[in-house]
Amino acid sequence: MGNKVLESIEKHADELFAQGAEAEKIGKLTDRTVEIMNEAQAMRMFQPAEYGGLEYRPRQFAETVMRLASLDPAAGWVLGVCGVHPWQLAYNDKRVREEVWGEDSSIWMASPYMPAGMLTPKGDGTYGFSGRWSFSSGTDHCRWAFLGGMLTNADGSMPAEPQMVHVIVPRTDYEIIDGSWDVVGLRGTGSKDLVIKDAVVPDYRFMTWDDVVSGDGQARSGRTETLYTLPWSGMFPLGITAATVGICEGLLRLAQDYQADRINAQGTAVKDDPYTMYRFGELMADIRAARAELLANVDDLWNTAEKGGQPDFARRAQGRATQVRAAWRAVEAANEIYARCGGTALRMEMPMQRFWRDAQAGMHHAIHSPNTVYHASALSALGADPQGPLRMMI
Numbered sequence: 457m458g459n460k461v462l463e464s465i466e467k468h469a470d471e472l473f474a475q476g477a478e479a480e481k482i483g484k485l486t487d488r489t490v491e492i493m494n495e496a497q498a499m500r501m502f503q504p505a506e507y508g509g510l511e512y513r514p515r516q517f518a519e520t521v522m523r524l525a526s527l528d529p530a531a532g533w534v535l536g537v538c539g540v541h542p543w544q545l546a547y548n549d550k551r552v553r554e555e556v557w558g559e560d561s562s563i564w565m566a567s568p569y570m571p572a573g574m575l576t577p578k579g580d581g582t583y584g585f586s587g588r589w590s591f592s593s594g595t596d597h598c599r600w601a602f603l604g605g606m607l608t609n610a611d612g613s614m615p616a617e618p619q620m621v622h623v624i625v626p627r628t629d630y631e632i633i634d635g636s637w638d639v640v641g642l643r644g645t646g647s648k649d650l651v652i653k654d655a656v657v658p659d660y661r662f663m664t665w666d667d668v669v670s671g672d673g674q675a676r677s678g679r680t681e682t683l684y685t686l687p688w689s690g691m692f693p694l695g696i697t698a699a700t701v702g703i704c705e706g707l708l709r710l711a712q713d714y715q716a717d718r719i720n721a722q723g724t725a726v727k728d729d730p731y732t733m734y735r736f737g738e739l740m741a742d743i744r745a746a747r748a749e750l751l752a753n754v755d756d757l758w759n760t761a762e763k764g765g766q767p768d769f770a771r772r773a774q775g776r777a778t779q780v781r782a783a784w785r786a787v788e789a790a791n792e793i794y795a796r797c798g799g800t801a802l803r804m805e806m807p808m809q810r811f812w813r814d815a816q817a818g819m820h821h822a823i824h825s826p827n828t829v830y831h832a833s834a835l836s837a838l839g840a841d842p843q844g845p846l847r848m849m850i
Contacts, residue, residue, distance in 0.1 A: 457512070457513065457516070459512070459516045459519065459520065460496075460497070460510075461496045461497055461498050461501055461510070461512070461516075461520050462516070462519060462520045462523060464492075464495060464496035464497075465492070465493075465496050465498070465520065465523060465524055465527075466523070468492045468496075469527055471488070471492065472489060472492060472524065472527040472528045472531060473527045473528060473807075475488055475489045475492075475528055475531070476489075476527065476528030476529060476530060476531065476644060476810075477807065477810070479528065479530045479531070479643075479644025479645075479646075480530070480643045480644045480810060482644075483637055483638075483643055483644070483646055484594075484596045484597075484644065484645070484646025485530060485531055485534060485594060485596075485597060485644060485645070485646065489528060489531050490597050493524075493531065493535065494562060497510060498520065498524070498535050498539065499535070499538060499539055499542065499562075499564050500542070500561075500562075501516065501517045501520065501539055501542075502517060502539060502540060502542045502543035502546070502683065503542035503543075503546070503557075503561070504542075504546045504553075504681075504684075507553070507557040507561045508557075508561040508562075509542060509546075509561075511681065511683055512683075513683070513758060514683075514686065514690075514691065514694055514754040514755075514757070514758060515751055515754055515755055515758070517539060517694070517695065517698075518694055518695070518698040518750060518751060518754060519698075519751070520535070521535050521536040521539070521695055521698040521699050521702060522698050522699070522701055522702030522705060522747065523702060524702065525698070525699040525700075525701075525702025525703045525705075525706065526702045526703065526705040526706035526709065527706065528644070529642065529644070529699070529702075529703040529706065529810070529811060529814035529815075529818075530642060530643070530644025530645045530646075530814070531644075532698075532699040532702050532703065533593060533642055533645050533696075533699040533703075533814075533818070534593050534594035534597075534645055535695065535699070536694075536695030536696050536697075536698055536699035537567060537593045537594065537695055537696060537699075538564050538565060538566060538567070538593065538594050538598065539695055540691055540692050540694070540695050541565035541566075541567065541602055542565070543683065543684065543691055544602065544622070544668070544688070544692075545557075545565065545602075545624070546677075546679065546683075546684050547673060547674045547677035547679050547684050548624065548660075548661075548663060548673075548677070549660035549661070551658075551660050552624050552660055552661050555626075555661075556600050556624070563598070563599045563600060564594065564597050564598040564599065565598055565599075565600045565601060565602060566592045566593070566594060566595040566598035566600070566601040566602070566650075567592060567593070567601060567602045567603065567604075568589055568590070568591050568592060568593075568602075568603070568604065569602060569603075569604040569622060569692075570589060570590070570591070570604045570822075571604040571605050571606050571620045571621075571665075572587045572588060572589045572590075572603075572604060572605070573585055573586060573587025573588075573589070573603055573604065573605030573606070573623065573652060574586055574587060574605060574606055574608050574612065575605045575606065575607050575608065575621050575623055575657065575662060576608045576609075576610065576612050577608075577609075577610050578610075578656075579610060581658065581659050582656050582657060582658055582659065583656070583657045583658075583659065583662070584654055584655070584656065584657075585603075585605065585623055585625065585629075585652055585654075585655045585656075585657045586652055586653055586654055586655070587603070587605060587651075587652055588649060588650070588651045588652075589603055589604070589649060589650045589651075590636070590647075590649050591647045592632070592647055592648055592649065592650045593645045593646070593647040594645060594646060594647075595632055595646060595647070595648055595650065596632065596646050596648070598627065599626065599627045600624060600625065600626050600627065601624070601625055601627075601630065601650065602622050602623070602624055603622070603623050603624075603625060603630075603650070603652070604620060604621070604622060604623075604665075605620070605621050605622075605623050605662075606618055606619070606620060606621070607619040607620075607621050607664070619664050619665065619666065620664065620665035620666075621662045621663065621664050621665060622662060622663050622664075622665065622668060623657055623661060623662040624661045624662065625652065625655060625657065625661070629652055629655040630650045630651060630652045630655070631650065631651045631652075632648050632649075632650060633648055633649040633650070633651060634648065636648045636649035637649075639817065640813055640816070640817065641813035641814045641815070641816050641817025641818075642813075642814050642817040642818065668688050669687075669688055669689065669849075669850075671685070671687060671688075671766065682758065682761050682762045685761045685766070686757055686758065686761050687757070687766075687767060687772055687775075689772050689775065689776055689849060689850050690753075690754060690757045690767075690772065690775050690776075692823070693776065693779050693823040693849070694750075694754055694779065696818070696821050696823050696824070697750055697779045697780075697782055697783045697823070697824070698750060699818060700783045700786065700787065700815065700818035700819065700824070701743070701746050701747055701750060701782060701783065701786045703790075703811055703814050703815045703818060704743050704746070704786040704787060704789065704790040704811075704815055705743060705747070705786075706811050707790045707793065707794060707808060707811040707812055707815060708739075708740060708743055708790065708793060710807055710808045710811060711793050711794065711797055711801075711808060714797060714801065714806075714808065715727075715736075715797065718797075718798065720732075720798065721798070732796055735792065735796065736793065736796070739789040739790075739792050739793050740789075742785050742786070742788070742789035743785075743786050743789050743790070745785065746781075746782040746783070746785040746786035746789070747782075747786075749778055749781070749782050750778070750779060750782040753775050753778040753779065753782075754775075756775075757775060769836060769841070769842075769847070769850065770836035770837065772850050773829070773832045773833040773836045773842070773850050774833050774836070774837070776829045776832075776833065776849065776850050777826075777829050777830055777833035779823070780823070780824055780825075780826050780829050780830070781826075783818065783819065783824045784819070784824070784826065786815075787815050787816070787818070787819050790811075790812065790815050791812070791815075794808060794812045822849070823849060828845055828846050828848060829849075829850065831846055832846040832847065832850055
């Protein structure tokens with residue numbers, strides 16, 4: 457299967473690179489970048505065919521995110537995050553799918569999933585929803601959002617067994633807080649805060665986290681397409697890790713261009729310095745390996761699902777460990793590459809420094825925290841059954 461989205465992005469490679477610098481200045485994606493992404497149908501890659509979607513494979517999505525991020529880190533990041541939301545909406549209640557896509561199937565959806573809201577039953581089939589969320593990437597260009605929350609009792613108190621939920625709300629229900637995204641990296645993503653005060657949510661517009669992570673919600677939806685049977689832990693983190701790896705690929709490309717004719721402080725052409733060339737070769741291989749292991753991992757999940765199988769917890773934990781390691785491996789290599797580019801590479805007019813800062817920011821996302829993921833993966837490999845926090849996001 458071809459990838460027309462990637463082909464379209466390639467046609468605009470130089471323009472997207474230039475737009476990335478402008479996005480950093482204005483603190484959000486430029487309108488032109490959004491236009492290019494829409495022309496390419498980038499946000500439709502995981503959208504169901506009945507709503508004008510492409511239903512691409514995860515590998516194609518990851519390859520597209522990586523390439524876009526290598527040109528404009530912010531755009532790649534926004535695609536990596538927001539581009540997965542149509543996949544989750546696809547197996548939500550048909551009524552909310554119609555609300556979101558029925559009149560305009562080109563809309564973008566924001567997040568985040570962090571449980572920063574309170575969803576309280578009102579007793580009439582609706583729920584009250586309030587909260588404040590940080591890190592809503594690409595939110596200025598979105599008209600709906602998936603927001604995380606906690607399901608409370610009718611009096612607002614927490615139940616004995618708290619439940620996390622993913623709630624789907626329209627742009628009219630939340631306020632975007634301008635000035636809330638002042639950061640050192642990924643400035644162009646416009647990942648601003650959102651606030652909701654007493655929105656009314658019908659009962660068909662949320663899913664419990666247990667249903668999402670277990671796959672029960674997918675099973676009840678009746679969807680049989682392979683794409684929509686894949687585990688959440690293999691899909692949502694994929695876009696974020698792919699963007700991070702892609703940013704490192706972009707930094708590598710800039711470093712290669714810069715070092716090709718550079719003379720170092722000792723008056724030697726960098727190409728004639730065997731120590732630098734040895735280390736560069738090793739670091740380039742690390743970035744290639746990060747890309748390859750990320751794609752091989754999601755291909756394996758796809759092949760399992762296509763045969764009608766479902767990965768157990770141990771396989772999901774292994775997959776998450778692979779994702780996390782790919783990101784760390786790529787960023788560690790990018791850091792070493794940048795450190796060998798000399799003082800001039802620190803100048804703000806040099807685009808390499810922006811890619812370096814954006815790569816650091818990518819590592820601050822919760823899905824790249826290695827502690828519990830590696831722990832759970834190792835325990836599972838030894839035949840144990842991790843519980844509690846070790847099961848989070850797996």
